Amino acid sequence: MKTFITTSFFALLLAGGLSAQEFSHWAFDVGGGFTQSVGSTGRNLDNGWNVGGGAGWNFSPYLGAMVQTNFNSMGINSTTLSNLGYPGGDVHIFSATIDPIVHLHPHGHWDAYIVGGGGLYHVYQEFTAPGVATVTGFNPFFGFYTAGIPTTQVLASDSVNKPGANIGAGIALGTKWHAKFYAEARWNHVFMNNNQHVDYVPVTFGVRW
DSSP: OHHHHHHHHHHHHHHHHHHHHHOOSEEEEEEEEEEEEOHHHHTTEEEEEEEEEEEEEESSSSEEEEEEEEEEEEEEOHHHHHHHTOSEEEEEEEEEEEEEEEESSTTSSEEEEEEEEEEEEEEEEEEEEEEEEEEEEEETTTEEEEEEEEEEEEEEEEEEEEEEEEEEEEEEEEOSSSOEEEEEEEEEEEEOSTTOEEEEEEEEEEEEO
16 A cells, blocks of 8 residues: 555656646747738838747746747838839838737647737838948058958938737647747738838747747
């Protein structure tokens, strides 16, 4: 009887440890991918790239909330640049959002989830032109010399902080107790001035644990 009680006790401890491994209140993710400009934004911007990461808290295996930071970079397309009279240009968007997340299948080797929220978006746009910068170098034989190197000159720039929202979905693959590889797409909508808006969809691949 004593052996049975001892064995049962350790079995319960092991089961509790496995259960604790399966569900963690803390959540983290990091990833990157490509960004698709959509709507009227897509008529002015080329597709670009994105990187980001986040940390959050799982209230249950099915419901959590993430604090996300993301950076998206997209070039201004050639038609728009020609109409405006600039040789080059880019739009960079940094966002910091709070995003509730709903896990549809949290206990298995795969998970499907819905995520969305809102926060602050910093939109920076710049118009550029190729340039040449003069630098001073040193060669043991020739001594000091000057040379021109290609560079990018910023002709005009502007930045604003605006509210925005996002909504999307993704899938995650991995083990039940360790990090999962995920792929997701989110539509982002930034509220600009004069009823204008910026819309883009980052498609992100990364690791969540």
